Amino acid sequence: MLRQDSNDDTEDVSLFDADDEVSRRSKKSKIRHPVASFFHLFFRVSAIVVYLLCELLTSSFIACMVTIILLLSCDFWAVKNVTGRLMVGLRWWNQVDDDGRSHWVFEARKVSAQGNKASSEAESRIFWLGLITCPMIWVIFAFSALFSFKVKWLAVVVMGVVLQGANLYGYIRCKVGSRKNLTSMATNYLGKQFLRQTVAKDDQTAS
Amino acid sequence: MRDLKAVGKKFVHVMYPKKSSALLRDWDLWGPLVLCVSLALMLQGGSADSKDDGGPQFAEVFVIIWFGAVVITLNSKLLGGTISFFQSLCVLGYCVLPLTVAMLVCRLVLLAGSGTVSFVVRLVVVIAMFGWSTLASTAFLADSQPPNRKALVVYPIFLFYFVISWMILTFTPQ
DSSP states (O other): OOOOOOSSOOTTOOTTOHHHHHHHHHHHHSOSOHHHHHHHHHHHHHHHHHHHHHHHHOSOHHHHHHHHHHHHHHHHHHIIIIIIIIIIOEEEEEEEOTTSOEEEEEEEOOOOTTOOOSSOHHHHHHHHHHHHHHHHHHHHHHHHHHHTTOGGGHHHHHHHHHHHHHHHHHHHHHHHHTTOOHHHHHHHHHHHHHHHHHHHHHHHHHO | OHHHHHHHHHHHHHHSOOSOSHHHHSOOSHHHHHHHHHHHHHTOOSOSSSTTSSHHHHHHHHHHHHHHHHHHHHHHHHTTOOSOHHHHHHHHHHTTHHHHHHHHHHHHHHHHOOSHHHHHHHHHHHHHHHHHHHHHHHHHHGGGSOGGGHHHHHHHHHHHHHHHHHHHHTOOOO
16 A cells, blocks of 8 residues: 655645545545536526627517526525535525524534545635626626616616625625634735745746 | 425415514515516516517616615614514515515406406505505514604505505506
8 A cells, every 4th residue: 555645735644545545636626516516607607698698689678687687596596505505615694583683694614624625626616716707797797887878787787796796795704704804814815825836936946 | 495485485474464473584585586576577568579668667666676675674774673674675575465466466357458347446456455565564564663653664665565556556558
């Protein structure tokens, strides 16, 4: 039983899982929930596509609007209830106590002691990519609708911004909640990236 | 499908407004969205394929319902209500159900004819459903206010459902 040295992910190496290391490394880049990943992106992207192509597809404003609204609501439900939980292990909801006060709860799944991270990097990348870029696109649409005076589309665009922005905000708060400070998390991330780049450069110059 | 069952339970609660807190405790906005979309669709006049197909009216209904609900919620919060923002939106949205039923009945009656008799029938139906909506939402919302402020909270709700009822009553197909 040869124990292989893994240079990149040395955090959770266990002495007894020598054979599992290879499979674990390949699992990190494999997608565990293909259906969830597909639907995570499908609803968002198709809502944007329908919004852009509605003039060409059909001359009925109402059909476009209803389709976009349906897609946006399906996307909101799917991302909030299903894909966030499966792909990155985060969830958030609103809790109403018995005395009527409501507060928001943000949770992140703890990494188990085995080091068996249930979320793969590829999934995490897909999730955050979809989550961040789509609200920004809707904000761009909002400005374009405002400035080109296409006011009747403003209702749809505002809905898009609100629904997708809500999911974005909720998941960012879930992620940040464990570290309690958005700026410290950002500097952490940037610092890690910088370090990784310099280490990679060192490796290149050394070999 | 736990969400679907929750939505269905809330619809039943609106039709038989008992003093239970199920509507208030687990709020969700799916029911109001469905009701809003169906009401806006039913309030469309002409054919669905023309360029001038009442597009702005659809967005208008949407905006009136949601903006009106937000304003009422803000009003009740400013008056010192104990209900939260989304719970109030939830209740107001779900109580549009009787008016949606009234719209359906009106459209069916208008299929039969549009004379005085049909107008009287529609008037009666709309007034009955308007009363039902207002009573149902007041039953849930007025309790969160101190007793001398109840009228101040009920009045905007009355106005809100009155505007929707007016839109329904004055609807005439092309």
